[in-house]
Amino acid sequence: MRRVNAFLLAAFLVLGMIFSGCTKNPSTPQSQLELQGGNTVSSSLEQLTKWGTSSCAVQSGYYYIEQNTIYYIDYASQKRIALCSRPECEHKDETCDAKLERYAVIFSTGEQLYLYYPEMLGGSDAQDAVSRIDVMEMDGSNRKTFYTFDLYDTIIEDLYTDGKDLYFILNSCDLKNGEYVNFRYELVRLNLKTAEREKIKDCAENEFLMGGTSDYFFLKKLIYPPEEMQNINLRHQAFVYDRLDQKEVLIEEWDNAEAVGYFNKGKLYLADYDTFDVAQIDLASGQRADLVQGEEILSQIGTAEGEKYFPSLKYISEKYLYFELTQSSGEKRMLGIDLENHRTKEFTLSYQIRTDHDEYEQFWTILASNNGQYLVCCGVQEVPIVDTLSNGAQISRTVPEYQYGLITQQDFFEGNAEGLVPIENIDLVWR
Numbered sequence: 001m002r003r004v005n006a007f008l009l010a011a012f013l014v015l016g017m018i019f020s021g022c023t024k025n026p027s028t029p030q031s032q033l034e035l036q037g038g039n040t041v042s043s044s045l046e047q048l049t050k051w052g053t054s055s056c057a058v059q060s061g062y063y064y065i066e067q068n069t070i071y072y073i074d075y076a077s078q079k080r081i082a083l084c085s086r087p088e089c090e091h092k093d094e095t096c097d098a099k100l101e102r103y104a105v106i107f108s109t110g111e112q113l114y115l116y117y118p119e120m121l122g123g124s125d126a127q128d129a130v131s132r133i134d135v136m137e138m139d140g141s142n143r144k145t146f147y148t149f150d151l152y153d154t155i156i157e158d159l160y161t162d163g164k165d166l167y168f169i170l171n172s173c174d175l176k177n178g179e180y181v182n183f184r185y186e187l188v189r190l191n192l193k194t195a196e197r198e199k200i201k202d203c204a205e206n207e208f209l210m211g212g213t214s215d216y217f218f219l220k221k222l223i224y225p226p227e228e229m230q231n232i233n234l235r236h237q238a239f240v241y242d243r244l245d246q247k248e249v250l251i252e253e254w255d256n257a258e259a260v261g262y263f264n265k266g267k268l269y270l271a272d273y274d275t276f277d278v279a280q281i282d283l284a285s286g287q288r289a290d291l292v293q294g295e296e297i298l299s300q301i302g303t304a305e306g307e308k309y310f311p312s313l314k315y316i317s318e319k320y321l322y323f324e325l326t327q328s329s330g331e332k333r334m335l336g337i338d339l340e341n342h343r344t345k346e347f348t349l350s351y352q353i354r355t356d357h358d359e360y361e362q363f364w365t366i367l368a369s370n371n372g373q374y375l376v377c378c379g380v381q382e383v384p385i386v387d388t389l390s391n392g393a394q395i396s397r398t399v400p401e402y403q404y405g406l407i408t409q410q411d412f413f414e415g416n417a418e419g420l421v422p423i424e425n426i427d428l429v430w431r
């Protein structure tokens, strides 16, 4: 299998979890992690990237990449700008500081910004297409290469940091007759000062880093069923790897058909497909607590007899858990749950998305949480643009132009759209 297919497969599985059937298989082991000296660990590795997106939040604002251009939303001035320091620049060609030569994932340690360029070799060995990490100042200036990976190396899903090193799972392989072969996976750390790389342990093919500390790592494994039972009992396992003792402890496991899991800051949240109960599992101690009763959720949405909903956990901030329920017909309902008093609200804050063939509703999306307020995506319009090709020919197309805003967590939870402070769009490269 070519590697790119493995990524697509993983994406499919994430979606598949939402829509898969509901065969209850109640077996959830609860192991206790026996740490040296009886200490408990809390997750100190900070998650730097969110797989499938290219964006990062810092104290002062939010960076993201769109149309191969780095944008910055500044909370103080409530403006969205191209991350370019040249006042005369129109941000349209390669001389612009904000322009990237190819797709990259942006992340920040809080002190500097980084760009991870996944490999774009497509079976070639062009050196300018290997995986690479660049570093730059927070204003986008002084961008330079920080680390260049070996040919065919690529990072699996997300990067984490303890402030000193980057932590991630690295996939290496060889190329034989135009096919990637001999896949190897290892958990590594990469020093942010010296760029020295060190292997922590070998990993399985479907193993993902979910946080931890510099000595204990929270990992997830996908256990595939035998070929003939495809899609029936794919299992997820959450476990802790102890680097010093070199041992693994299983914390929790669940079936693809019975629940959906969501990892956040050293905690695993499991939403049961049948009952909608949400449990919170502390990955360091293995301790399990019931967070929200499904009855509370069901009474809020008033489901009819026989109606099926599939839950997915969308976002967890300090005080609120956001929950999306997808009906078999595809219709969605969105709920917020106050984690302190378990009060539940249904959300209706949404915008319309129109394409040539379709029109549908999208709920406001929380992008970042900061000082009691959320940065949200709250609208989109298709803007017509004209591209001029190298032969002088012109083609028309549209690009989606998203609207962003800041809103207090309370206003968002209460569904109060008037509380929104819109972000002003400046420097849009397609304008």
Ligand SMILES: [Zn+2]
Residues within 6 Å of the ligand: 082, 084, 085, 086, 089, 090, 091, 092, 095, 096, 097, 098
């Ligand atoms: Zn520029």
